Every structure is written in C-alpha cells, then in structure tokens.
Amino acid sequence: DADVTQTPRNRITKTGKRIMLECSQTKGHDRMYWYRQDPGLGLQLIYYSFDVKDINKGEISDGYSVSRQAQAKFSLSLESAIPNQTALYFCATSDESGGTDTQYFGPGTRLTVL
Amino acid sequence: AQRVTQPEKLLSVFKGAPVELKCNYSYSGSPELFWYVQYSRQRLQLLLRHISRESIKGFTADLNKGETSFHLKKPFAQEEDSAMYYCAPTPQYGNNRLAFGKGNQVVVIP
Numbered sequence: 111d112a113d114v115t116q117t118p119r120n121r122i123t124k125t126g127k128r129i130m131l132e133c134s135q136t137k138g139h140d141r142m143y144w145y146r147q148d149p150g151l152g153l154q155l156i157y158y159s160f161d162v163k164d165i166n167k168g169e170i171s172d173g174y175s176v177s178r179q180a181q182a183k184f185s186l187s188l189e190s191a192i193p194n195q196t197a198l199y200f201c202a203t204s205d206e207s208g209g210t211d212t213q214y215f216g217p218g219t220r221l222t223v224l
Numbered sequence: 225a226q227r228v229t230q231p232e233k234l235l236s237v238f239k240g241a242p243v244e245l246k247c248n249y250s251y252s253g254s255p256e257l258f259w260y261v262q263y264s265r266q267r268l269q270l271l272l273r274h275i276s277r278e279s280i281k282g283f284t285a286d287l288n289k290g291e292t293s294f295h296l297k298k299p300f301a302q303e304e305d306s307a308m309y310y311c312a313p314t315p316q317y318g319n320n321r322l323a324f325g326k327g328n329q330v331v332v333i334p
Binding site for chain 1: 327
C-alpha cells in the first residue's frame with residue numbers, strides 16, 4: 111500500500127552510530143506502530159502511538175526511541191546501534207475504532223549493523 | 225513465553241492439494257484473531273479476520289475457543305498462494321495491538 115512509506119529502504123551502519131528510520135502515511139490514521147522482523151521470529155512490536163501525544167512501549171523497546179512528529183509521521187531511532195539490531199523494520203498504521211482495525215504496513219527498512 | 229504458536233515453519237504442498245496452517249493462542253478472554261500474508265516482494269497485508277467470517281482468496285479460518293485455535297484452510301492450493309502467513313491475535317480485545325506468530329512459509333509446488 112503506497113500510502114505508508116518508509117525511508118530509507120536499506121541502511122548499513124556501524125556499531126555505535128545513531129540511526130533514524132522514518133515512516134510517513136497519507137491514510138489519515140491516528141495509530142502508528144513500529145515492528146522488527148527477524149528470521150524465524152515473526153514480528154515483534156517495538157513502539158506504538160495512538161495519537162500525536164501518545165507513545166507506548168511494545169515488547170522490545172530497549173535500545174530504541176520514537177518520535178511522533180505529526181499525525182502522519184512516526185520515527186524510530188537507534189541511539190547507539192548494535193549488531194543484534196540488524197533486522198527488517200516495519201511501520202504500520204491503523205484507524206481508530208472500537209475494536210481492532212486492519213493494520214496497513216509499509217514496505218520495510220532493512221537495517222544492517224556491522 | 226510464546227503466546228501464539230504456528231508449529232510448521234515451512235509447508236510444501238502440491239497445487240490443488242488442501243492446505244492447513246495451524247495457529248494456537250494462549251490469551252484468555254475473547255481476543256480478536258487475524259491472518260496476515262506477505263507475498264514475495266510485497267508488504268504484509270491483512271488476509272482475513274475472524275469477526276468477518278468471510279472467505280478471502282479461497283481461505284477460511286475457524287475460531288475454536290475450546291481449543292484456542294484459529295487454523296487457516298484452503299481446499300485447493302494455487303501457486304499464487306505461496307507466501308508467508310502470520311497468525312495475529314490481539315492479547316486484549318479492543319486495544320488494537322497485535323501479537324504475531326513466527327509465521328508459516330507456504331510453498332505451492334506446480
């Protein structure tokens with residue numbers, strides 16, 4: 111779905127570097143999420159945000175931080191990257207609803223930490 | 225502890241054969257349940273959700289609360305069904321968070 115975009119798509123960096131992954135959406139959704147995907151482990155939730163003033167930790171938030179700059183933008187930062195943060199990172203959005211709504215995913219960012 | 229179990233990492237089936245992907249969850253209450261799919265070079269997308277009780281691309285999934293299962297089934301696999309499939313329940317109804325299983329790689333052999 112081209113309404114959810116991620117930059118960069120690929121990034122190679124070195125241990126100790128600060129990295130920012132960006133997610134933008136034009137779907138007008140309030141809710142945004144960051145996941146990481148490791149081979150054989152499925153997707154794990156890092157952080158999520160239900161609106162601009164709301165930030166929540168997910169299952170594996172250690173070593174990560176986020177910023178919700180606007181309804182449409184949700185950034186994920188690695189303050190000091192380490193090799194075990196090498197993974198595929200996905201951003202997702204969903205609309206606010208009484209139950210659980212469909213999540214729309216970005217194309218992913220492949221991050222390699224050397 | 226793993227709360228969503230998808231036991232088979234890789235499932236190879238011949239075209240036209242039935243395919244069943246198992247999913248068991250261990251959340252109490254009434255979680256909502258979803259199957260997401262990721263085709264090659266495409267992004268993750270919703271396949272179906274249990275409250276819709278619908279069939280998408282020939283796939284159905286039945287929620288069995290007694291067995292806490294939400295297995296995905298298709299009677300006749302097609303080549304275009306080759307993909308990664310993720311079972312994703314919500315640990316808590318209505319809070320919009322999903323807990324993804326480890327996924328099943330399905331390969332349909334022509």
